[in-house]
Amino acid sequence: MSEEASPTVTSEVGLREWIQSLNEPVLRSLTAHAPDAIFVLDLEERIQFINWTAGGLTVDQVMGTQAYGYVPAEQRPAMRECFESVRRTRKPGSYQNVYTNPADGSVSFWESRVAPILQQGEVIGLVVISSDITERRAAAAQRELLFALSLDLLGIATFDGYFTRINPAFCKPCNTRARRYSARRTSSSFIPTTCRRRRPQREPSARAATWSISKIATAARMVDFEPCLGV
Numbered sequence: 001m002s003e004e005a006s007p008t009v010t011s012e013v014g015l016r017e018w019i020q021s022l023n024e025p026v027l028r029s030l031t032a033h034a035p036d037a038i039f040v041l042d043l044e045e046r047i048q049f050i051n052w053t054a055g056g057l058t059v060d061q062v063m064g065t066q067a068y069g070y071v072p073a074e075q076r077p078a079m080r081e082c083f084e085s086v087r088r089t090r091k092p093g094s095y096q097n098v099y100t101n102p103a104d105g106s107v108s109f110w111e112s113r114v115a116p117i118l119q120q121g122e123v124i125g126l127v128v129i130s131s132d133i134t135e136r137r138a139a140a141a142q143r144e145l146l147f148a149l150s151l152d153l154l155g156i157a158t159f160d161g162y163f164t165r166i167n168p169a170f171c172k173p174c175n176t177r178a179r180r181y182s183a184r185r186t187s188s189s190f191i192p193t194t195c196r197r198r199r200p201q202r203e204p205s206a207r208a209a210t211w212s213i214s215k216i217a218t219a220a221r222m223v224d225f226e227p228c229l230g231v
Helices: 007-021 024-031 073-089 134-149 193-198 206-223 226-230
Strands: 037-041 047-050 093-100 107-119 122-132 155-157 163-166
Touching: 007 024, 007 047, 007 107, 007 122, 024 047, 073 093, 073 107, 073 122, 107 134
Parallel strands: none
Antiparallel strands: 037 047, 037 122, 093 107, 107 122, 155 163
16 A cells, blocks of 8 residues: 655655746856855755855755755854745745855855745745845945944934934034934934033134035045935
């Protein structure tokens, strides 16, 4: 008497048929030079397709292995939670992890988006798109450092003209806190009224304030502060 195939085996066969139906050689050619790593996982999180691998690995080496094997142990629970959530809800998810190149020990940071692969209404696998965000993180850290240490008054405001963030230099002249500026319009004076009474000799003129705004705008264009809005 023959035994029925388990759901896992059935889904694995269905996943292989799905990959074949896409014409794997053509799929590999189309994605070989994509900036992101794109890979397909079965329901046991084993790699069934990948367009390219991170440094120190090859496509043949990772095929059929679990995706968990290439990240530190402490990061695996977050990956599992993401995979399980995508399978359960059938909605996309995401996670971040760190990868260490086994060849030279270099460290890179990755951000991955996960989506379910559906066949006849059932989840038969997962597709993962991973982006190397190492350079982006480094650039963000440099901007953060410049923003924090600059002696100039630097701020980020909404299109309505309200500050959403200021650097420490804003607070030093009056020894006040950043939250006092959170509801202040950029068109108002940079120095609070209480500060002007306490230090009248340091009250900036309208001309000086205009020059400071122009200087800040020029500096923002030079270092491209726009990405800081999402940091």
